[in-house]
Amino acid sequence: MGRLQGKTVFITGASSGIGEASARQFADEGCNLILTARRLEKLEQLKSELEKAHPNIYVHAAQLDVRQKKQIDSVISQLPIQVQQVHVLLNNAGMVIGTDPLVEVEEDVIDQMLATNIKGLVLLTQALVPGMKERGVGHVINIGSVAGKQAYGGGSIYCATKFAVDAITKALAIELVETPIRVSQICPGLVNTEFSTIRFRGDKEKADSVYKGLQPLVADDIAELIVFTAGRPAHVNIADMLVFPVNQADSKTVYRRAD
Numbered sequence: 001m002g003r004l005q006g007k008t009v010f011i012t013g014a015s016s017g018i019g020e021a022s023a024r025q026f027a028d029e030g031c032n033l034i035l036t037a038r039r040l041e042k043l044e045q046l047k048s049e050l051e052k053a054h055p056n057i058y059v060h061a062a063q064l065d066v067r068q069k070k071q072i073d074s075v076i077s078q079l080p081i082q083v084q085q086v087h088v089l090l091n092n093a094g095m096v097i098g099t100d101p102l103v104e105v106e107e108d109v110i111d112q113m114l115a116t117n118i119k120g121l122v123l124l125t126q127a128l129v130p131g132m133k134e135r136g137v138g139h140v141i142n143i144g145s146v147a148g149k150q151a152y153g154g155g156s157i158y159c160a161t162k163f164a165v166d167a168i169t170k171a172l173a174i175e176l177v178e179t180p181i182r183v184s185q186i187c188p189g190l191v192n193t194e195f196s197t198i199r200f201r202g203d204k205e206k207a208d209s210v211y212k213g214l215q216p217l218v219a220d221d222i223a224e225l226i227v228f229t230a231g232r233p234a235h236v237n238i239a240d241m242l243v244f245p246v247n248q249a250d251s252k253t254v255y256r257r258a259d
C-alpha cells in the first residue's frame with residue numbers, strides 16, 4: 001500500500017490543467033478527493049470518470065470561487081463525512097490576464113489576480129490548517145511560479161502575486177515549524193495548459209505562440225512532482241521546487257528552434 005492511499009486531498013482549480021492532472025494522479029494513488037473550481041460541470045465529469053476508474057476512492061465535487069470567503073466557508077462546512085479530514089491542501093487555482101506594462105494594467109484585472117492568486121490561497125489555508133493542527137497531520141502545497149522568483153516586463157502584477165505566494169509559503173513554514181504539518185511550494189516555468197489562453201483573453205494563436213519552437217512542460221509533468229512531494233515520508237518536506245522545460249533557463253530565457 002502506498003503512503004498516499006486513503007488520504008484526502010483538497011484541490012483548488014481542479015477543472016483544468018495542473019489541478020485536473022493532479023486529481024487524476026492522486027486518484028491513481030488511492031486518494032479521496034475534493035475537487036473545486038468555478039466550472040462545476042467539468043468537475044462533475046472528472047468526478048464520474050475517476051469514480052468509475054477507481055471504485056475504492058471517494059470524490060466530492062464542489063463549485064468554489066476562491067475569491068469568495070462565504071463560498072469557502074460553505075464548501076468546507078458541507079464536506080461529506082468521508083472527506084472532512086483533509087490531509088493535503090493543493091492551492092493551485094491561479095491566473096494571469098494580459099501582458100500590459102504596469103502603468104496600463106486595468107484595476108479590475110489587478111483585483112482579479114490579487115484576489116485569486118493571493119487572497120484565495122490565504123483563505124483556503126486559514127480554513128484548513130487549524131484542522132490539520134488539531135489532528136497533527138497535514139500538508140499544504142502551493143503552486144508558485146518562476147514568476148515568483150524573477151520578475152519580467154509585462155507580468156508585474158502576476159509576478160507580484162507569485163512573489164507573494166513565495167513569501168506566504170516561507171512564512172507559513174516558519175509558523176508551523178513546531179508541528180508535523182508540511183508546507184511546500186512548486187514553481188513551474190512554461191506549462192502548456194489553458195493558462196496562456198486565459199492570459200490572452202481567448203486568443204488561441206497568441207497563446208500557442210508562447211510554446212512555439214520548444215517542448216513545454218505539460219500538466220502531468222507538474223502533477224507528478226506534486227504527488228511525489230505529497231508522498232514523501234512524514235519527516236521529509238520538499239520546501240521549494242523550481243521546474244523548467246529543458247530549453248527554458250529562467251522567466252524569459254528560452255531557446256526556440258527556428259522551424
Ligand SMILES: NC(=O)c1ccc[n+]([C@@H]2O[C@H](COP(=O)([O-])OP(=O)(O)OC[C@H]3O[C@@H](n4cnc5c(N)ncnc54)[C@H](OP(=O)(O)O)[C@@H]3O)[C@@H](O)[C@H]2O)c1
Pocket residue numbers: 012013014015016017018019036037038039040064065066067092093094095096116143144145146187188189190191192193194195196198219
Ligand atoms: N501554465 C503555466 O505556464 C504555469 C506556470 C507557472 C505557474 N502556473 C500556475 O499553475 C496554477 C494552475 O494553472 P494551470 O497552468 O493549470 O492553468 P489553467 O489550466 O488555466 O487552470 C487554472 C485553474 O484555476 C481555476 N481558477 C481560476 N480562477 C479561479 C477562481 N477564482 N476560483 C477557483 N478556481 C479558479 C480554473 O478553474 P475555473 O475556471 O473552473 O474556476 C482552473 O481549474 C496557477 O496557479 C498558475 O499560476 C502555471
